[in-house]
Amino acid sequence: MDVFLQSLISGILLGGVYALIGTGLTLIFGVMRVINFAHGDIQMVGMYLTYLLFVHAGIDPFVSVLITFPLMFLFGGLIQKVFINRVLDALPQNQILLTIGLGLIMSNTAMLIFTSDYKILTTSYSSGSVKLGGISISQPMTISFLITVAVTAALWWFLKKTDTGQAIRATAQDRDAAQLMGINVKRMSIIAFGLGSSLVATAGALIAPTYYIYPQVGAAFTLKAFVITVLGGMGSIVGAALGGIIIGISESMGAAYIGAGWKDVVVFALFLLVLLLKPSGLMGKSNA
Amino acid sequence: MTFSPSTRTGLSAGAALLLLAALAIVPRFVQSPYALHVLILIFLSTIMGQAWNILGGYTGQYSVGHAAYFGVGAYVTVSLMLHRQIAPWVGMWAGAAAVVVVALVIGSICFRLRGPYFVLASIAVTEIMRLVATNLKDLTNGAEGILATEIPPLKFGATVITDFGSKVPFYYIGLGLAVLTILVTWAVTHSKLGYCFQAIREDQDAAHSLGINPTLYKNIALAISAVLTSFAGAFYAIYVGFVDPPTVLGLDLSVQIVLICIIGGIGTIQGPMVGACILVPLSEILRSNAVPELLMKWGWMNGESGIGLFLKENLAHAHVLIYGILVVLVILYMPEGLVGFLRRVTRGRRAA
Numbered sequence A: 001m002d003v004f005l006q007s008l009i010s011g012i013l014l015g016g017v018y019a020l021i022g023t024g025l026t027l028i029f030g031v032m033r034v035i036n037f038a039h040g041d042i043q044m045v046g047m048y049l050t051y052l053l054f055v056h057a058g059i060d061p062f063v064s065v066l067i068t069f070p071l072m073f074l075f076g077g078l079i080q081k082v083f084i085n086r087v088l089d090a091l092p093q094n095q096i097l098l099t100i101g102l103g104l105i106m107s108n109t110a111m112l113i114f115t116s117d118y119k120i121l122t123t124s125y126s127s128g129s130v131k132l133g134g135i136s137i138s139q140p141m142t143i144s145f146l147i148t149v150a151v152t153a154a155l156w157w158f159l160k161k162t163d164t165g166q167a168i169r170a171t172a173q174d175r176d177a178a179q180l181m182g183i184n185v186k187r188m189s190i191i192a193f194g195l196g197s198s199l200v201a202t203a204g205a206l207i208a209p210t211y212y213i214y215p216q217v218g219a220a221f222t223l224k225a226f227v228i229t230v231l232g233g234m235g236s237i238v239g240a241a242l243g244g245i246i247i248g249i250s251e252s253m254g255a256a257y258i259g260a261g262w263k264d265v266v267v268f269a270l271f272l273l274v275l276l277l278k279p280s281g282l283m284g285k286s287n288a
Numbered sequence B: 001m002t003f004s005p006s007t008r009t010g011l012s013a014g015a016a017l018l019l020l021a022a023l024a025i026v027p028r029f030v031q032s033p034y035a036l037h038v039l040i041l042i043f044l045s046t047i048m049g050q051a052w053n054i055l056g057g058y059t060g061q062y063s064v065g066h067a068a069y070f071g072v073g074a075y076v077t078v079s080l081m082l083h084r085q086i087a088p089w090v091g092m093w094a095g096a097a098a099v100v101v102v103a104l105v106i107g108s109i110c111f112r113l114r115g116p117y118f119v120l121a122s123i124a125v126t127e128i129m130r131l132v133a134t135n136l137k138d139l140t141n142g143a144e145g146i147l148a149t150e151i152p153p154l155k156f157g158a159t160v161i162t163d164f165g166s167k168v169p170f171y172y173i174g175l176g177l178a179v180l181t182i183l184v185t186w187a188v189t190h191s192k193l194g195y196c197f198q199a200i201r202e203d204q205d206a207a208h209s210l211g212i213n214p215t216l217y218k219n220i221a222l223a224i225s226a227v228l229t230s231f232a233g234a235f236y237a238i239y240v241g242f243v244d245p246p247t248v249l250g251l252d253l254s255v256q257i258v259l260i261c262i263i264g265g266i267g268t269i270q271g272p273m274v275g276a277c278i279l280v281p282l283s284e285i286l287r288s289n290a291v292p293e294l295l296m297k298w299g300w301m302n303g304e305s306g307i308g309l310f311l312k313e314n315l316a317h318a319h320v321l322i323y324g325i326l327v328v329l330v331i332l333y334m335p336e337g338l339v340g341f342l343r344r345v346t347r348g349r350r351a352a
Helices: A002-032 A039-057 A061-082 A092-114 A139-161 A163-173 A175-180 A185-210 A217-232 A237-257 A260-277 B005-029 B033-058 B067-084 B088-110 B115-135 B168-189 B192-202 B204-209 B214-240 B245-249 B251-264 B270-287 B290-297 B306-318 B321-333 B337-351
Strands: A129-132 A135-138 B154-156 B159-162
Touching: A002 A039, A002 A135, A002 A139, A002 A163, A002 A185, A002 A217, A002 A237, A039 A061, A039 A092, A039 A185, A039 A217, A061 A139, A061 A185, A092 A217, A092 B115, A092 B251, A092 B321, A129 A139, A135 A139, A139 A163, A139 A185, A139 A237, A163 A175, A163 A185, A175 A185, A217 A237, A217 A260, A217 B115, A217 B251, A237 A260, A260 B115, B005 B033, B005 B168, B033 B168, B033 B192, B033 B214, B033 B251, B033 B270, B067 B088, B067 B115, B067 B214, B067 B245, B067 B251, B088 B115, B088 B214, B115 B245, B115 B251, B168 B192, B168 B214, B192 B204, B192 B214, B204 B214, B214 B245, B245 B251, B251 B270, B251 B321, B251 B337, B270 B290, B270 B306, B270 B321, B270 B337
Parallel strands: none
Antiparallel strands: A129 A135, B154 B159
């Protein structure tokens, strides 16, 4: 029972970060119908940024989110304006290849600058944990979970209550109709890509204290982001948050009951099952 | 000058034969093992790109999971050679048989999906295979990989044809496989089968309503493509003498296979060859550190300066950078690939 509770709680804590990664991807997909294969690489950029801020300016990774978020918003917006914007009407395959190419450029540039060495960001609390009954709860994971909840709530409020947020949702619902209603869809696309990048980079900053940082770290997260968003339903924010938690739990359960080497197999098998049985995902529309 | 289509086919066949003859005598004049190595890699990339082309270029199914077939071909061939003393040129057929089974299983899963969902499913299946290969240590030796440097000599009766002491036999095997792959692609695309493939690529629903069974033909395309890819895997395994899950089953390899085609031009016979001839030398130049050395030689860069030392140290590690830059440029400025771009340019000139 302890093992079960332990993996459930670690799974949920990890799932919070996954939810952020998935929300970022689904926001980009919702507004532009572009599957961003560079998603994990943008997260990698966020991780290195956090690392640099910590090593050179001594800024705590959780505090540095305040700097990473706006910087990565600009980074994402720039990528959208310079590259993605030109292929919005192209074949989906070409959009995918363009983002794959951008991801390769990011990871190899990181390799050029930082070499392929693994960097570790050790804070005073990196391995700290709180004992609760027979269960140990990781301190950095708990803080990061709380931050993901706050960020997700803020995003929810932004999309529901502000004019810009509503314009973004309108663009996601029907690009042409939104344009006819006088919404600047190009600007919304830039904002959406910027926000998506900020969210995934925040996830990167949050896991930086408990994860290795290396140039190829993104690939695994890109794949996970797909699993999360397809599971929740492409384009659905609530679905992505739910998908993130589910994937977090299945991963930690898989590691506890089947073996650490097999946990990703569990995740991908789940992914294939969803693709085959309910490709629209848990929260997606049935005709999607 | 304009030629009738049949004359043009004759001319390109003649040009292809001339090129083949030239390539066949290269090892007589080129002694450098490194130059041969680069040519062998070009052959290997051509095989991989051309094999993908049958499914991705002609049938329109963008698989980003071709490492699965490459890896199975490589693992089966190497394992049979090490554990059952079966020569690789026999083992590769066992690998091909295994790959057909794998391909049909993967096809039955992935071909239910279209567009981006197909791409994602093809990645997921291949990732599962990589993870399984990493975890089944008894079968694959796990993440440590399999070392296979002892290749039995190729004999014809009692006469030893080659003992694989140099790169020359690999050169001819690579050339032979590349020619085989190109011939298969040519034959397929000029047959009824190929027209069915292209009909599915252009409009699957329309093809279906004309009586073409999309699932059947997609699976045929996948099987042909997968078998040819498995030959590339088998050839890679005996040439390099080492296989491990990330190099032969990794996502990087799958992406690289697609990029060879995209950069050259998908759905054309020349595309994968052009892509291979561009990508392999470029990434070798970066890998070999020739760029910083040249910059220093020309006096544009001081080897002792910070930037000089930095480039000398790191540029070689980032040779995949060129793949990224090229694919971005190609997608933005010539989405039909180099071959398509050149065709358009020459056609425009002819019309003018």
